[in-house]
Amino acid sequence: MPTSDLNTKTVVQLRSSLVSGDIRCSDIITSLEEKARRTEAEVKAYVRFDGLKASIYAPQDDKPLSGIPVSVKDNICTEGENTECCSKVLAGFQPPYDATVIKKLREAGAVILGTKTNMDEFAFGSSTENSCFGPSHNPWDLDRVVGGSSGGSAAAVASDEAIIALGSDTGGSIRQPASFCGVVGLKPTYGRVSRYGLIAFASSLDQIGPITKDVGDCALCMNFISGRDPHDSTCAEIEVPDYTKSLGEDIKGVKAAIPKEYFVEGLDPQVKSILYEAINKLKGLGVDIASVSLPHTEYAVPVYYIIATAEASSNLSRFDGVQYGLRAEDKEQGAGNRLVSMYKKTRGEGFGDEAKRRVLLGTFSLSHGYYDAYYLRALKVRTLIKNDFGAVFGDYDCIITPTSPSVAFRIGEKSNDPLKMYLSDIYTISANLAGIPAISVPCGFTKEGLPVGLQILAKPFDESTLFKIAYAYEQSTPWHKMKAKI
């Protein structure tokens, strides 16, 4: 096997070459480093880039992921390596411990890269433009966004500057960038993967998941990061199946639902026609397709922006200049409480615009006089959204939708209009509110050459069905083999 293009391979391919002795782990690292040094100046998938910081442990040991480099989003703790959520307020933070997912991957033999991937500050955003390090650039068109908030992870995988990457998804932050960059991204069921060591955004919604070059790698990665963790009480004690066993299973007779609310005004016509082609492809593979209704779909975005910001306003209270990161203080001793003014100055200087907007909105909807009208009401509408899905899953195995209403937009196009930006998550948010798993797989390209993503959603803890359908679709189409010319 030539070693110069190892960076373009999948985990499954690399493991087979490692096992046969054709290549060594250092060959993979060298190939990734060379690629990153060539294209990183344009893509900016990583932050504080100065090489990938791979530390190779025991290269001869033969664990299931031995020798496989993994790139990690800047909000997942890696011991002793900068983990800053792309926020000025966490500048220089080096966690004293590894997140559970990192620990599990290391135990499986993976090489965790110390250089982290770019993201919207605290995962607040859909374009990675809210990073304090500046935006990443889409490998398919450098003038366009990579999506977000796990945009750096998606761009790194799409540009072959990474083999696989971890992201986090609170309202679409894995799936939407995967769609924009033409790669595979999974948001697991709420409770499937431990969040210990994930810097919290909205604790009733957050999940960590993989971003990969194909469905096989995604299933394989889930085998290692899933499962109960005593450090995260929301992590369910439900057996983890071997997800790779779902790959190659027949999908004849699988019942898929198409929600009519997802194919209305606001959906880009090119995305729509590519989606219909994908649905026809699935029909050809034997899937039974039927139209259904998820009647509360239009309320998902407003519900999300109340619940997610309320939880964020509480979670972000820890960034106060005491334990880590930035501290800002007035030098002269004024009147009043110096501790409170230190908090205010630190947070005023440390948080970017979107973080301020969300903390303010969340504090507003939780505050006296507004709690019932906003927060409590949103929790109730969340129940209705969850029930919509429950009703459909009584009769169907999965739901098929576009991942995003559009392809990657231009950098700067939506950055002055937060509401417009929020609406780009319209198809992904419901899965987080309902706690169900959802995967995005590439399903074609627009005539401008930009990737489009197909989203499949399933019942809680039924990731196996997602992998089965996604793999069958992927293997009968050429999209996952297309590479950005960079």
Add this chain to the structure above:
Amino acid sequence: MAIEKDTVQKVAHLSRIDLSEEELRRLSSQLAGIVDFIDKLKKINIENIVPTSHILPINNVLREDACGKSLDLEKTLKNAPQRKENFFGVPKVIE
């Protein structure tokens, strides 16, 4: 409901965030637009609907009450903006 500038100022204080005049003006108008949008929820009948604050049917997760290793003190305090002995240092609170 329109959200006024003084409401934003109050919420900024509760959130412990300093805002410049310019930020206050800009964020107030943006938040007004967002609140206007989320007011859409007022259309729905939510009578007798139970709120969902947690999606999984998990309650009272307990572990054995056993001693374990805690975080390394040096590594933890290394990130502190100000350290005093084995404590996080903060500006003086009591006069």
